Amino acid sequence: MNLFSDIRDLVIDTLAAMQGAGELPEDLDFANVTVEPPRDPAHGDMATNAAMVLAKPAAMKPRDIAQVLAARLADDARITSAEVAGPGFLNLRLDAGVWQAILRAVLAEGADFGRSDLGAGKRVNVEYVSANPTGPLHVGHTRGAVFGDALASLLDFAGYDVTREYYINDGGAQVDTLARSVFERYREACGLEPEIADGLYPGDYLVPVGAALKAKYGESLLDKGEEDWLEELRDFATDAMMELIRADLKALGVEMDVFYSEKSLYGTGRIEAAIESLRDKGLIYRGTLEPPKGKMPEDWEPREQTLFRSTEHGDDLDRPIMKSDGGWTYFAPDVAYHFDKISRGFDALIDVFGADHGGYVKRMKAAVSALSDGKVPLDIKLTQLVKLWKNGEPFKMSKRAGNFVTLRDVVDQVGADVTRFHMLTRKNDAPLDFDFDKVTEQSKDNPVFYVQYAHARVCSVLRKAAEAGIDAADATLGDADLARLGHEAEMTVIRKLAEWPRLVDTAGRANEPHRVAFYLYELASEFHSLWNRGNDEPGLRFLQEGDPATSQSKMALARSVAVVISAGLGILGVTPAEEMR
Template sequence: MNLFNDIRSLVIDSLNALTADGTLPEGLSFDNVAVEPPRDPAHGDMATNAAMVLAKPAKKKPRDIAEALAAHLAQDDRITSAEVAGPGFLNLRLAPSVWQGVLSSVLADGTAYGKSELGQGKRVNVEYVSANPTGPLHVGHTRGAVFGDALASLLAYAGYDVTREYYINDGGGQVDVLARSVYLRYLEAHGQEVAFEDGTYPGDYLIEVGQALKDRVGDAYVGKGEDVWLQEVRNFATDAMMDLIREDLKLLGIEMDVFFSEKSLYGTGKIEAALESLDAKGLIYQGVLEPPKGKKPEDWEPREQTLFKSTEHGDDVDRPVKKSDGAWTYFAPDIAYHYDKVERGFDELIDIFGADHGGYVKRMKAAVSALSDGKVPLDIKLCQLVKLFKDGQEFKMSKRAGTFVTLRDVVEAVGPDVTRFMLLTRKNDQGFDFDLDKALEQSKDNPVFYVQYANARICSTLRKAEEAGIASDDAALADADLSLLAAPAQLSVARKLAEWPRLVEIAARSNEPHRVAFYLYDLASDLHGLYHLGKSDKGLRFVNESSQSATHANLALARAVSIVISAGLGILGVTPAEEMR
């Protein structure tokens, strides 16, 4: 059930009726007619822009259309009033029975309430994390991991067929650096003193890897040149790091459907095939790029390279795919990787990148547009940096120095549920200050506590009702007389529950799972507000000693809130709390 869609359908039916009786001209498009909550709740329950968007094409005054529409809508039992406001907006008030019907739907559908067919089964690939396999995931990766996983769950809830994917960046020189770092730890395991130089990784996390390499090959690589051990150690180290990364992701409850290796693109003809596809479209040529904007580097000189005409698909400049010495650029395997996604038949692609990849957005979108002839949209979401605070002090991280704060550090400090929820309380393109102390604070200012407390409060109330001999299971509550829920505070909670299906679709369309976290906080606030009103108004108490019928109705309302909170937390990957400890 999506009440906003239902009322919009009513508005469209009324507009069709006005067209049939000649009030509106034939041939009008109603695509831009919307029904949504008014900016000021005091103005009504819902508002429609129908008169405003139809006035110009209908060649009529907005108020004239609004007044005719209001008269038609008022004939429906669900509408108690339809008032024209301003130049032609139409504010609607709905009968209490409508909101009570929402509660019936929530209780009947359970956590499926709010699920949508928006996606219509379209296949969507969501690529996220994709950290270089050179060490454990740090707090910056954690945000992308949480955001990507919640987005994938949101899209699945909205009716998309979602594939979660991790792109293993194991084809570049940084993996050679990893291999050399592991080799140093291997020598260390043999009792040798070593020095970490030339940008090698000195982190302690490689000590066990070096020992494991010794256990596997003994002293076979001691004193040998890179030509003997580099490739084997590279493979061994990459596998070890990916095992570590999988363990990190598991701590957050994240499971990928696909791990795609960049290395698999080299020497297999896949890069060549992707570029041949672009070349067949006249998008590959030999040319010389203009010097970088601003101050020209002293060592810059014009060089002929193989270029992709990315400007024909929205980029600012054409991009090199092969260097003058014949080596691939970093962009070439990325093109091949996305070509592989297109060839796998995905209808939409979503990439979750770190903030430092902002310059990559236009070129990657241009590549996918060219590869798919504009048929497969690519949305790239950038996750801004996370600053971690504890005891009022900021943690600094440096991956090369081996002193960075890991994902595991954060999860062990506050738990996976708090980690996930907190990182979703800001839009992905906004910076985030993660205060570990505040994340564990039990107050209204801590959103994860506030939402979890609302669910735990409901669960506690239902348990106490059962202990008092009041049937409060879902079957019993489904038979409650919901017409008894007519107080403004009760109907306000029902209105918020009615927004859930609409919120899901809005969040899914915009690829913004943070909207779910915001909604849950507002719903929890309404629930807590109703609970406190019950202290002074016995009729609003969840357990009303003087009326079993009122108690069942109140418990049904509370249970409906719990169902939606559980559904929303499920999307965010957070386990609903049944009691607070």
């Protein structure tokens, strides 16, 4: 049940009736007509911009449209008043029965309340994390992992068929570096001094990999040259690192549907097929690029290269696809990988990249546009940096990692639930401060605590109701006399609950799961406000001594809050708290 969508449908139908009556011209586009909460709750329950957006194309005054629309809307039983405000905004107030129906819908639908058919079953691929398999995940990967996983859950809740995917970057030179680093740890396991030269990975996490290598080969590799062991160690080390990464993701509550290897693109004709597809479209050519920005012409040596004409699909400049020596550029396998996604039949693609990939956005979008003939949209979400703090100072780096703070460092300090929620308290493209002290403090200023506390308070009320012998089953509460709810503080909570389905649609359209975290905090805030008022006004308390009927009506509201909070936390990948400790 999406009340805002239902009232918008009413507005659109009413506008169509006005056209039929000659009160509005034909051929008007209603796409930009909205129904949403008013900025000031004192103005009403909902507001529509219909008259404002239709005035110019209709060649009419906004207030003239609004007054006719208001009169017609007032005939609907759900609308108690429709008032024209300002130049032509229309504020609506709804009948009490409409709000009672919201609670009944929440209790009847349970965790499915707010689910949307926005996606209509379309297949969407969400690729996230995709860290180089050269070590444990660091805190930057943590934010991308949480964001991508929550986005995938949000889209699933909004009606999409979602595939969660990890792209293993195991085809580049960094994996050779990993193999050489592991060989030094293998030498260490054999009793020799490791030579961790500049450019190798120094982290202690490779020590057990070296020991495992010795267990498999003994000391037989010591006398062999790199050409004899490099390829074998590439695979061995990559498998070990991916096992570590999978364990890190599991600790964070992230499970992938697909792990796709970059290496599988080489020697299989997949890169060649992708480039040939672009060539068939006339988008591959031999040419010379202009000198990069910041370089003087005398420093620039023009070289003829094989280029992708990405400027025809929105990029700033064409991109090299093959090196002058005939080898592929790093961009080529990424093109082939996305061509493979398109070939798998996805209707939309989403890539979650780190902040350092900002310059990669246009070229990748251009490639997908070209490969799919503009039929498959690609949305690239960048996650900005995370700054860690503890005791008022920057959090020290992990010795085990060598040069960065790991995902496990964070999860071990505060837990997966706190980590996940807090990573979504800012929009993905905004920097995020993660203060280990603040994310665990029990105060209103800590969003994850405040939301969890609201859920725990509801659970506490339900336990007390059971002790008092009051039936608080959802089916029973759904049949309660909800007309007993009428205080403005109670209605404020109900109105916020009614926004949940709309929020799911809005967040799903924008690919912005942080909106869910924001909404949950707002809902928790309204609930806590109602709870605290009950301290001074006994009539607002959820359990009314000697009055089980009124208690059930109030518990219907409280239970509805818990249902929506639980659903929202489920999208974020956070377990609702039943009690606070």
